[in-house]
Amino acid sequence: LVKHDQFDRLRVVLVRTRNPLNIGAVARAMSNFGFFHLRVVNPYEAAFREARSAVGASEVLASAQEYKSVAEAVADCTLVVGTTAVGRRELQQPVKRLESAAQLIRKRLASSRIALLFGSEKIGLKNEDLSHCHWLLRIPTREEHRSVNLGQAVAICLYELAREHKPMGKAEKLQAAGEPARADELERLSTMLLNALATSGYLKTCSDASEEKVRCLVRRLNLAAADAETLLGMLRQMLWKMKP
Amino acid sequence: LVKHDQFDRLRVVLVRTRNPLNIGAVARAMSNFGFFHLRVVNPYEAAFREARSAVGASEVLASAQEYKSVAEAVADCTLVVGTTAVGRRELQQPVKRLESAAQLIRKRLASSRIALLFGSEKIGLKNEDLSHCHWLLRIPTREEHRSVNLGQAVAICLYELAREHKPMGKAEKLQAAGEPARADELERLSTMLLNALATSGYLKTCSDASEEKVRCLVRRLNLAAADAETLLGMLRQMLWKMKP
Numbered sequence: 001l002v003k004h005d006q007f008d009r010l011r012v013v014l015v016r017t018r019n020p021l022n023i024g025a026v027a028r029a030m031s032n033f034g035f036f037h038l039r040v041v042n043p044y045e046a047a048f049r050e051a052r053s054a055v056g057a058s059e060v061l062a063s064a065q066e067y068k069s070v071a072e073a074v075a076d077c078t079l080v081v082g083t084t085a086v087g088r089r090e091l092q093q094p095v096k097r098l099e100s101a102a103q104l105i106r107k108r109l110a111s112s113r114i115a116l117l118f119g120s121e122k123i124g125l126k127n128e129d130l131s132h133c134h135w136l137l138r139i140p141t142r143e144e145h146r147s148v149n150l151g152q153a154v155a156i157c158l159y160e161l162a163r164e165h166k167p168m169g170k171a172e173k174l175q176a177a178g179e180p181a182r183a184d185e186l187e188r189l190s191t192m193l194l195n196a197l198a199t200s201g202y203l204k205t206c207s208d209a210s211e212e213k214v215r216c217l218v219r220r221l222n223l224a225a226a227d228a229e230t231l232l233g234m235l236r237q238m239l240w241k242m243k244p
Numbered sequence: 245l246v247k248h249d250q251f252d253r254l255r256v257v258l259v260r261t262r263n264p265l266n267i268g269a270v271a272r273a274m275s276n277f278g279f280f281h282l283r284v285v286n287p288y289e290a291a292f293r294e295a296r297s298a299v300g301a302s303e304v305l306a307s308a309q310e311y312k313s314v315a316e317a318v319a320d321c322t323l324v325v326g327t328t329a330v331g332r333r334e335l336q337q338p339v340k341r342l343e344s345a346a347q348l349i350r351k352r353l354a355s356s357r358i359a360l361l362f363g364s365e366k367i368g369l370k371n372e373d374l375s376h377c378h379w380l381l382r383i384p385t386r387e388e389h390r391s392v393n394l395g396q397a398v399a400i401c402l403y404e405l406a407r408e409h410k411p412m413g414k415a416e417k418l419q420a421a422g423e424p425a426r427a428d429e430l431e432r433l434s435t436m437l438l439n440a441l442a443t444s445g446y447l448k449t450c451s452d453a454s455e456e457k458v459r460c461l462v463r464r465l466n467l468a469a470a471d472a473e474t475l476l477g478m479l480r481q482m483l484w485k486m487k488p
Binding site: 029032033034097139140141148149151155156160162164196197199200201202206217221223224227230231233241242 | 385393467
């Protein structure tokens with residue numbers, strides 16, 4: 001995740017949100033991804049009170065600030081970005097896809113405060129709201145179904161901002177599988193398997209089987225060392241049981 | 245967006261979902277990003293009925309299929325991926341970050357059917373559910389707040405899958421050669437192996453062994469369908485030989 005003090009410069013601004021569940025969902029996603037500054041503009045009053053007083057309401061919600069207008073809510077920010085599901089209606093600002101929008105936002109967050117605006121559930125941001133924005137971003141949905149649920153839209157945008165571009169480190173990939181098995185371990189396993197197959201009569205009944213085929217099969221398993229050891233123990237026990 | 249017929253191979257599987265609003269939110273996100281196949285395993289019945297009959301319930305919801313077990317819900321898929329908020333508790337499977345997980349999934353979707361599992365709101369996927377998975381993915385959240393709302397988690401995962409394709413890193417290895425084995429083939433293999441282990445006395449002597457561990461082990465093998473078939477035959481023969 002990007003360093004926290006960068007995220008600390010983002011203001012998530014909800015404009016005229018009506019549903020308290022959505023305000024709660026937004027706050028939760030913010031906390032998930034490490035953004036703590038929520039601003040609400042003219043929320044449906046009861047909704048905001050209800051969301052704030054919900055059991056387990058987060059720090060994000062508790063410290064949310066309320067504003068009377070978009071202008072006031074974004075006053076201290078140097079970049080204001082609106083979100084839209086833009087259909088074909090004319091927009092005055094450039095619209096960027098979330099992927100590239102997030103790169104620009106991340107870059108600017110290194111040094112300045114940015115507001116990210118989300119409109120109401122029903123109609124989104126109005127033209128008057130949009131006029132406060134430097135540019136707009138849209139989440140890349142299907143053409144036929146552009147309207148994204150508010151809580152999900154915020155979650156997706158914040159995920160994209162927090163998203164890492166570099167591939168996962170080696171340590172993480174090996175976390176569960178462990179060190180890969182060495183060749184000598186695989187060879188021991190192949191030998192044990194061949195032994196068990198011979199004892200069971202499989203090699204005789206299956207004309208297609210050969211030592212090489214079994215060895216190749218074992219290599220294809222991509223075994224971790226620990227798993228190879230486990231399989232070896234299983235086969236040893238079966239072999240013991242099969243012996244007269 | 246990636247071509248639609250690839251998305252058509254993804255099955256979103258909800259396990260024991262309780263809240264109808266969440267089922268509805270999942271269906272909406274699926275429609276936003278162009279995924280249409282929803283499967284539900286043992287949903288809280290009333291919730292599922294309510295979600296389905298909601299005004300404006302989408303095509304996705306209307307065509308959702310219901311299953312009694314995870315095994316049945318993933319039977320026709322060749323890759324089963326579970327989602328988890330993994331804390332530090334031990335997991336048997338490798339856990340990949342969403343970014344790299346999505347690359348692997350997209351690649352496999354080009355030719356085979358994949359199941360993406362999401363657990364219940366309260367406890368997520370149980371160990372028994374996880375044992376049906378080849379590997380797990382996690383959404384990269386803050387350490388201190390890992391639990392993501394179900395509807396938001398699905399939206400984020402699908403967004404990432406639909407997101408601009410980036411070339412796959414060298415680190416991501418290709419799967420074993422040949423058509424990958426389907427989940428029901430792996431389940432048959434697991435059952436046969438457990439049978440053989442029980443008959444051999446392995447399960448008694450090795451206190452550490454459990455059904456889930458064996459199932460996870462089999463999933464870690466990344467088996468091609470042909471190899472799964474071969475191993476099944478080998479075990480069948482050994483089992484026959486072990487029987488008195």
